[in-house]
Amino acid sequence: MPGMTIRLGRNQYGKAEVRVVAVDRSSARHTLVDLNVSSSLRGDFTAAHTAGDNAHVVATDTQKNTVFAFARDGIASPEAFGLRLARHFAGAHDWITGARIGIESYGWSRIPVGGRPHDHAFSRDGGEVRTAVVTVDGDGPDADVHVLAGLTGLVVLKTTGSEFWGFPRDRYTTLAETRDRILATAVTARWRYTSADLDWDTAFAGARTALLEAFAGTHSLALQQSLYAMGEAALERNPDIAEIRLSLPNKHHFLQDLSAFGLDNPDIVYHADDRPYGLIEGTVERDDVPPAPAAWEGTPGFC
Numbered sequence: 001m002p003g004m005t006i007r008l009g010r011n012q013y014g015k016a017e018v019r020v021v022a023v024d025r026s027s028a029r030h031t032l033v034d035l036n037v038s039s040s041l042r043g044d045f046t047a048a049h050t051a052g053d054n055a056h057v058v059a060t061d062t063q064k065n066t067v068f069a070f071a072r073d074g075i076a077s078p079e080a081f082g083l084r085l086a087r088h089f090a091g092a093h094d095w096i097t098g099a100r101i102g103i104e105s106y107g108w109s110r111i112p113v114g115g116r117p118h119d120h121a122f123s124r125d126g127g128e129v130r131t132a133v134v135t136v137d138g139d140g141p142d143a144d145v146h147v148l149a150g151l152t153g154l155v156v157l158k159t160t161g162s163e164f165w166g167f168p169r170d171r172y173t174t175l176a177e178t179r180d181r182i183l184a185t186a187v188t189a190r191w192r193y194t195s196a197d198l199d200w201d202t203a204f205a206g207a208r209t210a211l212l213e214a215f216a217g218t219h220s221l222a223l224q225q226s227l228y229a230m231g232e233a234a235l236e237r238n239p240d241i242a243e244i245r246l247s248l249p250n251k252h253h254f255l256q257d258l259s260a261f262g263l264d265n266p267d268i269v270y271h272a273d274d275r276p277y278g279l280i281e282g283t284v285e286r287d288d289v290p291p292a293p294a295a296w297e298g299t300p301g302f303c
Protein backbone atom coordinates (compact mmCIF):
# COMPACT_ATOMS: atom_id res chain seq x y z
CA MET A 1 0.00 0.00 0.00
CA PRO A 2 1.39 3.40 -0.89
CA GLY A 3 2.85 5.34 1.99
CA MET A 4 2.89 2.32 4.25
CA THR A 5 5.97 1.57 6.33
CA ILE A 6 6.65 -1.56 8.29
CA ARG A 7 8.32 -1.11 11.61
CA LEU A 8 9.35 -3.10 14.66
CA GLY A 9 6.81 -3.10 17.44
CA ARG A 10 7.25 -4.01 21.10
CA ASN A 11 10.03 -6.45 21.74
CA GLN A 12 12.12 -7.94 24.49
CA TYR A 13 14.67 -10.72 24.73
CA GLY A 14 16.59 -12.65 27.34
CA LYS A 15 17.57 -16.06 28.65
CA ALA A 16 14.74 -18.31 29.72
CA GLU A 17 14.83 -20.92 32.46
CA VAL A 18 18.28 -20.68 33.98
CA ARG A 19 18.21 -23.50 36.51
CA VAL A 20 20.41 -22.33 39.33
CA VAL A 21 20.84 -24.19 42.59
CA ALA A 22 22.75 -22.55 45.43
CA VAL A 23 23.89 -24.57 48.42
CA ASP A 24 24.96 -23.04 51.72
CA ARG A 25 27.40 -25.43 53.38
CA SER A 26 28.62 -22.99 56.02
CA SER A 27 27.38 -25.38 58.71
CA ALA A 28 26.70 -29.12 58.72
CA ARG A 29 23.03 -28.23 58.31
CA HIS A 30 23.03 -27.38 54.63
CA THR A 31 20.44 -25.14 53.03
CA LEU A 32 19.32 -25.13 49.45
CA VAL A 33 17.81 -22.59 47.05
CA ASP A 34 16.51 -23.92 43.74
CA LEU A 35 15.42 -21.39 41.13
CA ASN A 36 14.31 -21.21 37.53
CA VAL A 37 15.27 -17.70 36.39
CA SER A 38 14.20 -16.01 33.17
CA SER A 39 15.47 -12.59 32.14
CA SER A 40 14.04 -10.21 29.55
CA LEU A 41 15.60 -6.91 28.55
CA ARG A 42 13.64 -4.00 27.12
CA GLY A 43 15.01 -0.99 25.32
CA ASP A 44 16.28 0.02 21.93
CA PHE A 45 17.19 -3.13 20.06
CA THR A 46 15.84 -1.97 16.72
CA ALA A 47 19.13 -2.15 14.83
CA ALA A 48 19.57 -5.79 15.80
CA HIS A 49 16.18 -6.65 14.32
CA THR A 50 16.28 -4.50 11.21
CA ALA A 51 19.99 -4.43 10.34
CA GLY A 52 21.60 -7.30 12.22
CA ASP A 53 23.63 -4.79 14.25
CA ASN A 54 24.26 -6.35 17.66
CA ALA A 55 25.92 -3.35 19.28
CA HIS A 56 23.01 -3.04 21.74
CA VAL A 57 22.51 -6.75 22.31
CA VAL A 58 23.68 -7.90 25.72
CA ALA A 59 23.98 -11.57 24.84
CA THR A 60 21.53 -13.91 26.49
CA ASP A 61 24.58 -15.97 27.39
CA THR A 62 25.88 -12.98 29.36
CA GLN A 63 22.52 -12.73 31.11
CA LYS A 64 22.74 -16.41 32.07
CA ASN A 65 26.30 -15.98 33.35
CA THR A 66 25.19 -13.01 35.43
CA VAL A 67 22.55 -15.16 37.12
CA PHE A 68 25.17 -17.73 38.10
CA ALA A 69 27.72 -15.10 39.15
CA PHE A 70 25.22 -13.31 41.40
CA ALA A 71 24.20 -16.65 42.94
CA ARG A 72 27.80 -16.96 44.16
CA ASP A 73 26.88 -14.38 46.83
CA GLY A 74 23.98 -16.53 48.01
CA ILE A 75 20.29 -16.15 47.28
CA ALA A 76 18.37 -14.67 50.17
CA SER A 77 14.99 -14.77 48.43
CA PRO A 78 13.66 -14.89 44.87
CA GLU A 79 12.47 -11.31 45.20
CA ALA A 80 15.81 -9.93 46.40
CA PHE A 81 17.70 -11.94 43.78
CA GLY A 82 15.33 -10.75 41.05
CA LEU A 83 15.66 -7.12 42.12
CA ARG A 84 19.44 -7.33 42.09
CA LEU A 85 19.46 -8.82 38.60
CA ALA A 86 16.82 -6.47 37.20
CA ARG A 87 18.55 -3.38 38.59
CA HIS A 88 21.87 -4.60 37.22
CA PHE A 89 20.54 -5.11 33.70
CA ALA A 90 18.34 -2.01 33.67
CA GLY A 91 21.33 0.14 34.63
CA ALA A 92 23.88 -1.59 32.42
CA HIS A 93 23.54 0.57 29.30
CA ASP A 94 21.67 3.73 28.44
CA TRP A 95 19.76 1.98 25.63
CA ILE A 96 18.35 -0.58 28.05
CA THR A 97 15.23 0.91 29.56
CA GLY A 98 14.17 -1.95 31.76
CA ALA A 99 14.52 -5.58 32.70
CA ARG A 100 12.02 -8.21 33.71
CA ILE A 101 13.21 -11.11 35.83
CA GLY A 102 10.79 -14.00 36.27
CA ILE A 103 11.64 -16.53 38.94
CA GLU A 104 10.14 -19.84 39.92
CA SER A 105 11.38 -21.07 43.28
CA TYR A 106 11.04 -24.73 44.10
CA GLY A 107 10.47 -25.54 47.75
CA TRP A 108 12.43 -28.30 49.44
CA SER A 109 11.79 -29.85 52.85
CA ARG A 110 14.23 -31.79 54.93
CA ILE A 111 13.60 -35.53 54.80
CA PRO A 112 12.64 -36.72 58.30
CA VAL A 113 14.77 -39.66 59.33
CA GLY A 114 13.66 -41.27 62.56
CA GLY A 115 11.47 -38.21 63.09
CA ARG A 116 14.42 -35.80 62.84
CA PRO A 117 14.85 -33.48 59.85
CA HIS A 118 17.95 -34.52 57.96
CA ASP A 119 20.92 -32.14 57.63
CA HIS A 120 21.57 -32.61 53.93
CA ALA A 121 18.78 -34.72 52.40
CA PHE A 122 15.70 -32.99 51.02
CA SER A 123 12.48 -33.77 49.19
CA ARG A 124 10.86 -31.32 46.86
CA ASP A 125 7.48 -29.94 47.85
CA GLY A 126 4.55 -30.79 45.61
CA GLY A 127 4.27 -32.75 42.40
CA GLU A 128 4.17 -36.18 43.97
CA VAL A 129 1.43 -38.55 42.82
CA ARG A 130 0.39 -41.76 44.55
CA THR A 131 -0.53 -44.55 42.16
CA ALA A 132 -2.38 -47.87 42.39
CA VAL A 133 -3.08 -50.60 39.85
CA VAL A 134 -5.47 -53.35 40.85
CA THR A 135 -6.13 -56.42 38.69
CA VAL A 136 -8.84 -59.01 39.29
CA ASP A 137 -8.91 -62.04 36.99
CA GLY A 138 -11.95 -64.23 37.50
CA ASP A 139 -14.81 -64.10 39.91
CA GLY A 140 -15.53 -65.09 43.48
CA PRO A 141 -13.09 -66.57 45.98
CA ASP A 142 -10.93 -68.13 43.23
CA ALA A 143 -10.28 -64.80 41.54
CA ASP A 144 -6.68 -63.89 40.93
CA VAL A 145 -6.21 -60.52 42.66
CA HIS A 146 -3.15 -58.31 42.45
CA VAL A 147 -2.49 -54.92 43.98
CA LEU A 148 0.32 -52.66 42.90
CA ALA A 149 0.93 -49.45 44.80
CA GLY A 150 3.41 -46.77 43.99
CA LEU A 151 4.33 -43.18 43.57
CA THR A 152 5.82 -40.90 40.97
CA GLY A 153 7.30 -37.41 41.04
CA LEU A 154 8.90 -37.76 44.46
CA VAL A 155 11.93 -35.52 43.88
CA VAL A 156 14.75 -35.95 46.38
CA LEU A 157 18.21 -34.46 46.68
CA LYS A 158 21.28 -34.84 48.86
CA THR A 159 23.79 -32.01 48.99
CA THR A 160 26.51 -34.41 50.15
CA GLY A 161 26.96 -38.09 50.93
CA SER A 162 27.25 -39.11 47.28
CA GLU A 163 30.32 -40.20 45.32
CA PHE A 164 30.87 -41.64 41.86
CA TRP A 165 34.24 -43.10 40.94
CA GLY A 166 35.91 -46.35 39.94
CA PHE A 167 34.07 -46.61 36.62
CA PRO A 168 35.94 -47.81 33.51
CA ARG A 169 37.55 -45.21 31.27
CA ASP A 170 37.97 -45.35 27.53
CA ARG A 171 38.75 -42.77 24.86
CA TYR A 172 35.21 -41.36 25.16
CA THR A 173 35.24 -40.95 28.93
CA THR A 174 35.53 -37.37 30.12
CA LEU A 175 33.58 -37.56 33.38
CA ALA A 176 35.77 -36.74 36.36
CA GLU A 177 35.64 -39.03 39.36
CA THR A 178 34.00 -37.40 42.35
CA ARG A 179 34.08 -38.07 46.07
CA ASP A 180 31.37 -35.54 46.84
CA ARG A 181 28.53 -34.51 44.56
CA ILE A 182 24.90 -33.55 44.65
CA LEU A 183 22.67 -36.58 44.12
CA ALA A 184 19.12 -35.93 42.98
CA THR A 185 16.38 -38.00 41.45
CA ALA A 186 12.65 -38.08 40.85
CA VAL A 187 11.46 -41.37 42.25
CA THR A 188 8.97 -43.45 40.34
CA ALA A 189 8.23 -46.69 42.18
CA ARG A 190 5.69 -49.47 42.00
CA TRP A 191 5.51 -52.27 44.47
CA ARG A 192 3.40 -55.42 44.58
CA TYR A 193 1.61 -56.57 47.68
CA THR A 194 1.15 -60.25 48.44
CA SER A 195 -2.14 -59.52 50.16
CA ALA A 196 -5.36 -57.94 48.95
CA ASP A 197 -6.44 -57.11 52.47
CA LEU A 198 -4.17 -54.52 54.03
CA ASP A 199 -4.39 -51.15 55.71
CA TRP A 200 -3.48 -49.50 52.41
CA ASP A 201 -2.65 -46.06 53.73
CA THR A 202 -0.37 -47.44 56.43
CA ALA A 203 1.32 -49.76 53.96
CA PHE A 204 1.82 -46.94 51.49
CA ALA A 205 3.17 -44.57 54.12
CA GLY A 206 5.57 -47.23 55.39
CA ALA A 207 6.98 -47.91 51.94
CA ARG A 208 7.30 -44.22 51.15
CA THR A 209 9.08 -43.55 54.44
CA ALA A 210 11.43 -46.46 53.80
CA LEU A 211 12.31 -45.09 50.36
CA LEU A 212 12.97 -41.62 51.73
CA GLU A 213 14.95 -42.76 54.76
CA ALA A 214 17.10 -45.09 52.66
CA PHE A 215 17.80 -42.36 50.12
CA ALA A 216 18.79 -39.97 52.90
CA GLY A 217 20.68 -42.49 54.97
CA THR A 218 22.67 -44.28 52.30
CA HIS A 219 26.14 -42.92 51.69
CA SER A 220 25.86 -43.43 47.95
CA LEU A 221 28.67 -44.61 45.71
CA ALA A 222 26.25 -44.68 42.75
CA LEU A 223 22.56 -44.04 42.21
CA GLN A 224 22.38 -47.77 41.49
CA GLN A 225 23.44 -48.42 45.09
CA SER A 226 20.83 -45.97 46.37
CA LEU A 227 18.17 -47.70 44.25
CA TYR A 228 18.97 -51.07 45.77
CA ALA A 229 19.09 -49.66 49.31
CA MET A 230 15.72 -47.98 48.80
CA GLY A 231 14.11 -51.13 47.46
CA GLU A 232 15.64 -53.27 50.16
CA ALA A 233 14.36 -50.89 52.86
CA ALA A 234 10.82 -51.00 51.45
CA LEU A 235 10.83 -54.80 51.45
CA GLU A 236 12.38 -55.09 54.89
CA ARG A 237 9.86 -52.71 56.37
CA ASN A 238 6.81 -54.45 54.97
CA PRO A 239 6.69 -58.24 54.63
CA ASP A 240 3.55 -57.83 52.51
CA ILE A 241 5.61 -56.33 49.69
CA ALA A 242 6.91 -58.99 47.30
CA GLU A 243 8.84 -56.80 44.89
CA ILE A 244 9.45 -53.17 44.08
CA ARG A 245 10.34 -51.65 40.74
CA LEU A 246 12.15 -48.34 40.72
CA SER A 247 12.91 -45.85 37.98
CA LEU A 248 15.38 -43.16 39.05
CA PRO A 249 16.49 -40.43 36.64
CA ASN A 250 19.83 -39.02 37.71
CA LYS A 251 19.05 -35.32 37.88
CA HIS A 252 22.51 -33.98 37.29
CA HIS A 253 23.73 -30.87 39.09
CA PHE A 254 26.93 -29.51 37.59
CA LEU A 255 29.15 -27.15 39.52
CA GLN A 256 29.10 -23.92 37.55
CA ASP A 257 32.52 -22.68 36.46
CA LEU A 258 32.68 -19.01 37.56
CA SER A 259 36.42 -18.57 36.98
CA ALA A 260 35.86 -16.54 33.79
CA PHE A 261 34.29 -13.87 36.04
CA GLY A 262 37.15 -13.93 38.56
CA LEU A 263 35.03 -15.88 41.04
CA ASP A 264 35.76 -19.14 42.79
CA ASN A 265 32.95 -21.61 43.36
CA PRO A 266 33.59 -23.70 46.44
CA ASP A 267 30.60 -26.02 45.92
CA ILE A 268 28.01 -23.25 46.11
CA VAL A 269 26.49 -22.61 42.67
CA TYR A 270 25.20 -25.45 40.51
CA HIS A 271 23.44 -25.70 37.21
CA ALA A 272 20.56 -28.16 37.39
CA ASP A 273 20.53 -29.85 33.99
CA ASP A 274 17.26 -31.38 32.85
CA ARG A 275 18.57 -33.46 29.96
CA PRO A 276 20.14 -35.71 29.02
CA TYR A 277 19.97 -37.62 32.26
CA GLY A 278 21.11 -41.00 33.48
CA LEU A 279 18.21 -43.36 34.02
CA ILE A 280 18.74 -45.99 36.64
CA GLU A 281 16.04 -48.66 36.84
CA GLY A 282 15.74 -51.91 38.68
CA THR A 283 13.64 -54.37 40.62
CA VAL A 284 14.31 -55.46 44.18
CA GLU A 285 12.53 -58.67 45.06
CA ARG A 286 12.21 -61.44 47.61
CA ASP A 287 13.08 -64.97 46.61
CA ASP A 288 10.35 -66.59 48.73
CA VAL A 289 7.44 -65.17 46.73
CA PRO A 290 6.58 -66.42 43.23
CA PRO A 291 6.60 -63.87 40.42
CA ALA A 292 3.23 -62.54 39.31
CA PRO A 293 3.42 -61.38 35.69
CA ALA A 294 -0.37 -60.89 35.64
CA ALA A 295 0.00 -58.11 38.18
CA TRP A 296 2.18 -56.11 35.77
CA GLU A 297 0.30 -56.80 32.53
CA GLY A 298 -0.56 -53.52 30.85
CA THR A 299 1.28 -51.46 33.42
CA PRO A 300 4.11 -49.45 32.00
CA GLY A 301 7.07 -50.99 33.74
CA PHE A 302 10.70 -50.14 33.63
CA CYS A 303 12.44 -53.45 33.21
Ligand SMILES: O=c1[nH]c(=O)c2[nH]c(=O)[nH]c2[nH]1
Nearest residue numbers: 164175221222223224250278
Ligand atom coordinates in the same frame (compact mmCIF):
# COMPACT_ATOMS: atom_id res chain seq x y z
O1 LIG B 1 25.25 -42.79 40.06
C1 LIG B 1 25.64 -42.80 38.88
N1 LIG B 1 25.51 -43.94 38.15
C2 LIG B 1 25.92 -44.02 36.86
O2 LIG B 1 25.78 -45.08 36.19
C3 LIG B 1 26.47 -42.86 36.29
N2 LIG B 1 26.97 -42.57 35.06
C4 LIG B 1 27.36 -41.28 35.07
O3 LIG B 1 27.86 -40.67 34.09
N3 LIG B 1 27.15 -40.73 36.30
C5 LIG B 1 26.60 -41.69 37.08
N4 LIG B 1 26.17 -41.69 38.36
